[in-house]
Amino acid sequence: MISIDRVDHLVLTVADVDRAVEFYEQILGMTPVEFPGERRAVSFGRQTIKLHAASELVEPTATHPVPGSANLCFVTSHPLSEVQEHLRANEVRIEEGPVSRIGAEGPITSLYLRDPDGNLIEVARYDDVAEETAAE
Template sequence: MISIDRVDHLVLTVADVDTAVEFYRDVLGMEPVEFPGDRRAVRFGEQTIKLHAASELVEPTATHPVPGSANLCFITSQALADVQEHLRNNEVRIEEGPVGRTGSQGPITSLYLRDPDGNLIEIARYDEE
């Protein structure tokens, strides 16, 4: 048996890396980073989302890498009312929420939106006990 400690990074296949970086930086507050070989990503906390253009995939890759096929949940400590206001100010449509869900550590309240590629993005806050 092996033991997995945490997620280090995820890879999103995107139509346009510049557009994706702008969204994750400006809307979700992530830090843009660059890697050797002109590879780009965004970072938050100890995690990174690497952004691969659909037209220039990096091997090895997923079996069917296409923009818009991911469903990601991010946890915030901010009040969801403040998150909603920020999304409205950035003209980002909220698909659903706030709505109760279950996170990996217990009950959460979530907002759902989409990134420029159509990936479903859930921004959630753990419910107060």
């Protein structure tokens, strides 16, 4: 049996790479990255999201790569009230939240929004982090 240690990167198929980079940089605070061959991505922590244009797919690729088919959850240490303010200031519609959910490591509180391609983006904060901050 093998075991997997962590996610290294994800690939999103997008309609417009420039627009996707701008969203992930300006709205979610990720860092733009460029790779040889004019490939682009955004990074955060130890992870990368590679952005492939639907019109110029990189092989091998998913069986049905289409913009707007992903559902991703990102964790923040910022209070969700600050995230809400930032989203509103940048005219990003909040689809749902804050709502209670369960993340990979326990209870989270989440906000849902969409990126320019319609991918569902969840921004979550672990509830124990919120409780620790309140106790300080």
